[in-house]
Amino acid sequence: MIDRDLSRVVEHALAEDLGLVGDLTTQVTVSAEVTGTAYLTARVPGVLSGARAVDATFAAVDPHVQVDWQRHDGDTLGAGDTIAIFSGRAASILTGERVALNLIGHLSGIATRTRGFVDLVAxxxxxxxxxxxxxxxxxxxxxxxxxxxxxxxxxxxxxxxxxxxxxxxxxxxxxxxxxxxxxxxxxxxxxxxxxxxxxxxxxxxxxxxxxxxxxxxxxxxxxxxxxxxxxxxxxxxxxxxxxxxxxxxxxxxxxxxxxxxxxxxxxxxxxxxxxxxxxxxxxxxxxxxxxxxxxxx
The missing domain is CATH 3.20.20.70 (Aldolase class I)
Structure with a gap:
């Protein structure tokens, strides 16, 4: 069920963000030929959840964007930890960034608070x-x-x-x-x-x-x-x-x-x-x- 739900969520989130014409800001400011590397990092301690949501987001935006996960769902994160490294067209990474961050940040917030309660009843x-x-x-x-x-x-x-x-x-x-x-x-x-x-x-x-x-x-x-x-x-x-x-x-x-x-x-x-x-x-x-x-x- 989660794969079907994830596809639907990502589809609706991207449609909500891109509308009928796409990412206007990136289209105007960044050449389609520019490639780059992006680093997903934790700014505060927590617990990771939502890697599959990020993968699904970039697969929908541009399947050529490569995601190399350094941490995995359920892992404890420290402030400053590198979670994943993205490589590919810069425009594609920029276009998928907000939807991916919204999903993984929200889900990691849930995992983090859950872990806090679990630790309290240890x-x-x-x-x-x-x-x-x-x-x-x-x-x-x-x-x-x-x-x-x-x-x-x-x-x-x-x-x-x-x-x-x-x-x-x-x-x-x-x-x-x-x-x-x-x-x-x-x-x-x-x-x-x-x-x-x-x-x-x-x-x-x-x-x-x-x-x-x-x-x-x-x-x-x-x-x-x-x-x-x-x-x-x-x-x-x-x-x-x-x-x-x-x-x-x-x-x-x-x-x-x-x-x-x-x-x-x-x-x-x-x-x-x-x-x-x-x-x-x-x-x-x-x-x-x-x-x-x-x-x-």
């Missing part, structure tokens, strides 16, 4: 995961960037898992009614997660499946999401889940940041999902400096 068994709070059209690329940063992907979309949230419960007639409907309509291959706002709701979920197990029926819920709970509440919820007769994943979410993530991990969360990995990321500061080489004969 030594625990907690995994850092993303959410569906992604930029429209960029989801597969952004989720790949989370992986490059050491995180794990949550469900990709509405189509590949069931996540029952408070609005589903409210509009579905209440928690017990929704659980009954899930038991009737979900198959054995569909993963089900239920979000709870209180420990009382968690107890209802666990009791529902405990009764099913006593009746020799399969449990309905595979994971619970403890939403906006304190570390103390998470620890209490984890204890309830661990006493349950079936294995249930404990996910924690809601307003998690760098100051709270470790305490939530130490409380026993299996998974901490963080929307800010993708919806509030700062672009990693990368630069592309072009040096003319020679005129073609």
């Amino acid at each position: 030594g625990t068994d907690t995994r850092i995961v993303d959410t569906r709070k992604t930029t429209p059209g960029l989801r597969s690329l952004e989720k790949r960037a989370v992986v490059d940063g050491g995180g794990v992907n949550h469900r990709f979309g509405l189509h590949d898992a069931i996540l029952v949230k408070d609005n589903h419960i409210g509009l579905g007639g209440g928690l017990e009614a929704v659980l009954a409907r899930l038991a009737t309509h979900t198959g054995h291959l569909v993963r089900v997660e239920v979000e709870v706002d209180t420990l009382d709701q968690l107890a209802v979920v666990l009791k529902h499946d405990a009764v099913r197990l006593e009746e020799h029926s399969a449990p309905v819920v595979h994971a619970v999401l403890l939403d906006n709970m304190t570390p103390a509440q998470v620890a209490e919820g984890v204890a309830l889940v661990r006493a349950h007769p079936a294995a249930v994943v404990v996910e924690v979410s809601g307003g998690v940041d760098e100051t709270t993530v470790r305490d939530l991990a130490l409380a026993g969360a299996d998974v901490i999902s963080i929307g800010a990995l993708t919806h509030s990321v700062t672009c990693l500061d990368l630069g592309l400096d072009l040096h003319p080489a020679k005129r073609e004969l």
